Amino acid sequence: MMTHEVWITGMGAVTAAGVGLDPLSTMLHDGTSGVRTAPDLGSLPVGRAPDPPISRAARRLDRSARFFLTAALEAWQNAGLGDGPVDATRCGVIEGSSLGPMAELLDAYREQLAEPGGRIKPTALIRFMTGAGGAAFSQLQGLRGPVLHVSAGSVSAVCAIGEAFQKISAGLVDLMVTGGAECPLQADVVNNFRAAGVITRDGFCRPFDARRSGTVLGEGAGVLVLEAADHARRRGAIPLGAVTGYGFASEAYSMISPQPDGRGVTIAAKQALASGNGKSVGWIKTHGTGTPANDAAECHGLAAVFGDRLSAIPLTSLKPIFGHCLGASGAVEGVAAVLALNGGFIPATLDFEELDPLLPPCTVQRTLEESEAEKVLLLAESFGGRCAALLIEKL
DSSP: OOOOOEEEEEEEEEETTEESHHHHHHHHHHTOOOOEEEGGGTTEEEBOOOOOOOOTTTTTSOHHHHHHHHHHHHHHHHTTOTTOOSOGGGEEEEEEOSSTTHHHHHHHHHHHHHSTTOOOOTTHHHHTOTTHHHHHHHHHHTOOSOEEEEOBTBTHHHHHHHHHHHHHHTTSOSEEEEEEEEOOOSHHHHHHHHHTTOBOSSSOOOTTBTTOOOBOBBOEEEEEEEEEHHHHHHTTOOOSEEEEEEEEEEOOSOSSSOOTTOHHHHHHHHHHHTTSOGGGOOEEEOOOOOOHHHHHHHHHHHHHHHGGGGGGSEEEOOHHHHOBOGGGHHHHHHHHHHHHHHHTEEOOOTTOOSBOTTSOSOEEOOSOEEOOOOEEEEEEEETTTEEEEEEEEOO
């Protein structure tokens, strides 16, 4: 079966760094963090993004959908698609999120409990529809190809990107706008994560560190325009990179705890690397939540893939910079990884100081470092034992 090369031709983002690619790039280069204490959440440290502009198209959408729409519009312009694609029936959207509009839905539910019989707005059905951001974007641009929403926990955005990659590679479509958005910073949502024991106890997210105690929640959106290389060449697009591999596996082990040997990470990473040479991976963008069990399983899973070579491949976690954006994390961090590849550097893992001696031998990137890396392996893991990976290459 013929496969088509898949280019990344546009990107957009809304993160704790700000709205757009520029503040994201600046924060990565400066090695600073967007995590701040949130007074409305009991001074909990979170990666909160600023409100994007509310356009006419976005006014009926919930916050997460507005994030996606904003990032998608930036990615569309970044790809030079202002005049539209060649064939709208072969262009679509795949959006990923774990919770979708849940935060605003919970707030609305509280209001209804406080005022029984209160008037429900006719637009509520749209506001609380999962995948509304992608649907709104497709209507704005007149896209008539597949428009889907993927929800698979914290691997949602990586799966959305992977599904888009596979559709383009198989020749089913020419262009897909894909990524994810998430807004979990609501009291009820936060309390559930706190009860599950995944929130950091000392206010810091310290992936792979001996003192790590949990993660920091964040919100945001990341969107990529993926395009068949021949389609991109015909319209004179300049590639930002390429997606060359995708892997997705289920551990079938536990709904909450990762399999200690990282079996799912191993399978997903090997699938993503099957199209190329794992020896040429310049660095690994880990899921790196800062929770004891996840970081350990991830390292063991990677050790099963790379063996003794793992210690020579820098590992980076970006969650200390943006917070854990749940289902959107793979897209937010994927955009950051492409910026780093093109910028010739490996981002730092903030707040990391001392490697946990119980982990397999590995090298965590403590400070930003110049790099000529051509490939980055991007990982994501989720409750339910789901593990996903992407291989992204510099062109």
